[in-house]
Amino acid sequence: MNVPQVKCVATMVAAVLLIAAGLTHAGAAEQKSTAHMKIALSNFYAGNSWRQALLKSWSDTASQAMKDHIIGETKIVNADNSAIQQSSQIESLIVEGYNAIVVDPISTTAINGAMEDACNAGVIVVVFNETATVSCAYHIITDYVEDGRLQAKFLGEHLKGPANILEIRGVAGTSADVDMHNGLADGLKTYPNIKIVGAVYGNWTQTVAQKEVAGILPSLPPVQGVATQGGDGWGAYQAFNAAGRPAPIIVMGNRQDELALWKTLVEKDPNYQTFSVSSTPSSSEVAFWVAQQILAGRHVPKTMNLPVTTIYKNDLDAWLKITPVGSLALTLFDQSWTETLIEAANTGKPAPDAPSPFLSAQ
Amino acid sequence: MLRLSARIAPALRGAGLPFLPVLALTIMVIGMGIMQPRATSYIGLQLILRFVPPMIFAALAQLCVITASDIDFGIGPFISLVNCIAATLLSSHPALCFLLLAAGVAAYGAMGAFIQIRRLPSIVVTLGASFIWLGLALLIMPTPAGSAPDWLVALAHWRAPYLPLPILVGVLAAIFSQWFFRMSSYGVVLRGLGSAPPFLRDAGWSLVVARSALYALAGLFGVISGLMLTALISSGDANVGTPYTLLSVAAVIVGGSSFTGGVISPIGAVVGAFIMLLTGVLLSFTPISSDWQLSVQGLLLLLVLGLRALSRRHA
Numbered sequence: 112m113n114v115p116q117v118k119c120v121a122t123m124v125a126a127v128l129l130i131a132a133g134l135t136h137a138g139a140a141e142q143k144s145t146a147h148m149k150i151a152l153s154n155f156y157a158g159n160s161w162r163q164a165l166l167k168s169w170s171d172t173a174s175q176a177m178k179d180h181i182i183g184e185t186k187i188v189n190a191d192n193s194a195i196q197q198s199s200q201i202e203s204l205i206v207e208g209y210n211a212i213v214v215d216p217i218s219t220t221a222i223n224g225a226m227e228d229a230c231n232a233g234v235i236v237v238v239f240n241e242t243a244t245v246s247c248a249y250h251i252i253t254d255y256v257e258d259g260r261l262q263a264k265f266l267g268e269h270l271k272g273p274a275n276i277l278e279i280r281g282v283a284g285t286s287a288d289v290d291m292h293n294g295l296a297d298g299l300k301t302y303p304n305i306k307i308v309g310a311v312y313g314n315w316t317q318t319v320a321q322k323e324v325a326g327i328l329p330s331l332p333p334v335q336g337v338a339t340q341g342g343d344g345w346g347a348y349q350a351f352n353a354a355g356r357p358a359p360i361i362v363m364g365n366r367q368d369e370l371a372l373w374k375t376l377v378e379k380d381p382n383y384q385t386f387s388v389s390s391t392p393s394s395s396e397v398a399f400w401v402a403q404q405i406l407a408g409r410h411v412p413k414t415m416n417l418p419v420t421t422i423y424k425n426d427l428d429a430w431l432k433i434t435p436v437g438s439l440a441l442t443l444f445d446q447s448w449t450e451t452l453i454e455a456a457n458t459g460k461p462a463p464d465a466p467s468p469f470l471s472a473q
Numbered sequence: 474m475l476r477l478s479a480r481i482a483p484a485l486r487g488a489g490l491p492f493l494p495v496l497a498l499t500i501m502v503i504g505m506g507i508m509q510p511r512a513t514s515y516i517g518l519q520l521i522l523r524f525v526p527p528m529i530f531a532a533l534a535q536l537c538v539i540t541a542s543d544i545d546f547g548i549g550p551f552i553s554l555v556n557c558i559a560a561t562l563l564s565s566h567p568a569l570c571f572l573l574l575a576a577g578v579a580a581y582g583a584m585g586a587f588i589q590i591r592r593l594p595s596i597v598v599t600l601g602a603s604f605i606w607l608g609l610a611l612l613i614m615p616t617p618a619g620s621a622p623d624w625l626v627a628l629a630h631w632r633a634p635y636l637p638l639p640i641l642v643g644v645l646a647a648i649f650s651q652w653f654f655r656m657s658s659y660g661v662v663l664r665g666l667g668s669a670p671p672f673l674r675d676a677g678w679s680l681v682v683a684r685s686a687l688y689a690l691a692g693l694f695g696v697i698s699g700l701m702l703t704a705l706i707s708s709g710d711a712n713v714g715t716p717y718t719l720l721s722v723a724a725v726i727v728g729g730s731s732f733t734g735g736v737i738s739p740i741g742a743v744v745g746a747f748i749m750l751l752t753g754v755l756l757s758f759t760p761i762s763s764d765w766q767l768s769v770q771g772l773l774l775l776l777v778l779g780l781r782a783l784s785r786r787h788a
């Protein structure tokens with residue numbers, strides 16, 4: 112490489128850097144003030160610990176943002192597991208003049224009409240956690256397929272040779288349940304020796320899971336692994352225990368009771384293997400900041416993926432220490448993490464890893 | 474004959490414009506206008522009341538069954554079934570779709586006849602039927618999907634002159650049902666089924682025909698409700714209609730009808746449908762958490778029943 116060539120390359124690099132710097136700067140300068148704007152959360156169910164964490168995460172974030180004069184007003188409306196009620200509430204929010212409505216939709220299709228009304232009225236609509244097919248909205252998609260795949264991988268690697276597993280599914284008909292099921296089935300293709308010998312719907316609730324597993328266990332051959340969807344691992348263990356069966360690898364779902372159970376199992380048998388995986392309810396926090404950034408004029412892609420939170424044996428004690436009883440392991444997505452997510456999505460890079468809570472806890 | 478008039482007289486006394494529900498609705502609308510002036514504009518009402526029409530027809534369907542001193546615990550799932558059929562077939566095979574919906578109405582009529590002939594409690598039969606409706610809906614549509622034809626969606630979003638569409642639908646539904654039940658001669662006969670069936674039979678009317686007519690009419694209103702719902706959500710969902718079972722009962726009772734004796738107020742049922750929807754809206758305009766919505770709707774129901782019991786005692 113001769114000197115002029117080097118110079119030329121150097122100039123090009125400098126130019127690219129300058130343009131990049133200019134772009135970033137322009138991006139920052141474009142930000143409009145959202146201090147007078149209103150962002151609402153429309154949620155469809157509030158009856159378990161995961162949902163309570165989701166709502167708390169939203170109200171903590173939004174009220175802090177109000178104090179900091181980042182937004183003007185916020186509100187949470189809960190529909191009681193009814194698509195009609197959720198639609199009606201969204202229509203009311205439009206009339207109340209909300210600038211953005213963040214929606215955890217009860218159905219992939221049934222509240223599309225209300226969300227389209229919102230779009231037509233110039234309201235920004237952000238869909239998160241569950242999915243909806245409405246095209247005018249922004250979508251933050253929790254990667255539930257990956258949740259299932261990670262379980263298949265862990266079970267495949269730790270159950271050497273032929274093995275039977277029981278699948279505990281969630282709430283029938285929801286997109287999250289279908290995605291986790293598909294991810295598991297897809298991941299297990301790599302391990303033809305592993306057979307799903309039974310499946311029950313545990314509704315993501317320990318008591319329901321316990322009852323359902325207890326009901327199916329007598330008809331099953333020895334089970335070496337249990338794939339779960341979160342909120343059902345503790346109940347599954349109780350059922351195995353009551354039936355006098357040894358504890359299989361039960362994948363946990365990040366709930367405090369499940370993590371505590373895991374620790375007890377390891378104390379009894381240091382060789383006990385499992386891991387824990389779940390979507391994180393602080394996705395509501397990401398959705399809040401995404402809505403705020405869109406209102407501030409930032410370019411945000413229509414679809415973004417959110418990683419799931421996994422806990423392996425090494426981190427168990429650390430997570431247990433910071434997870435309150437009755438709650439679940441919470442990854443904290445703050446404003447700056449959301450900005451890196453948007454940046455990555457804008458430039459076509461994969462989503463950044465979920466932030467570790469230990470950095471802020473220590 | 475004297476005894477017949479003595480039986481029907483209380484029914485007539487309860488007739489006419491339902492004073493209490495109309496007063497309650499007026500207060501609610503004024504309150505809403507004060508809290509959120511935008512809500513009482515044409516476009517505001519159009520948005521807020523968007524889900525009233527299916528509720529009105531669900532309430533009218535329940536009204537038909539309550540007229541016979543029965544109760545329908547299956548209307549919600551039936552509306553879901555209509556929704557799933559319409560979202561699957563209305564665009565591609567309209568003829569087949571209407572045939573199936575007609576079969577649904579016929580099934581409702583048959584259910585009425587069955588209850589009359591076998592003298593079964595309607596609660597048990599309609600509850601049993603609700604599982605059939607839900608099962609069929611899930612069979613057609615295990616997960617939410619489908620679409621509504623464009624003309625149906627356009628109809629639901631039509632901007633009527635002067636009056637927002639939901640109010641227009643309410644007025645027309647109230648006029649028609651009031652005329653049918655209180656003025657048309659067969660309507661009076663049907664109300665007799667709830668108040669004094671033996672006299673109806675002695676007068677030469679078939680109780681089987683009367684009850685199955687009321688149930689078929691309920692089925693027809695259920696179909697209309699389901700189609701309106703399909704237009705609004707432009708998709709099918711086997712669970713979407715479930716809340717209508719209890720909401721429709723509440724709307725009818727809030728509207729001044731009684732569970733027994735054929736004492737009904739069709740206008741009241743329509744007003745009741747508006748009231749049930751607006752409690753949620755009003756609540757959402759206040760800083761009160763929406764978690765209280767169900768409780769507030771329940772309290773409202775108790776309040777209305779209490780006030781009615783008081784006014785009846787003084788009457």
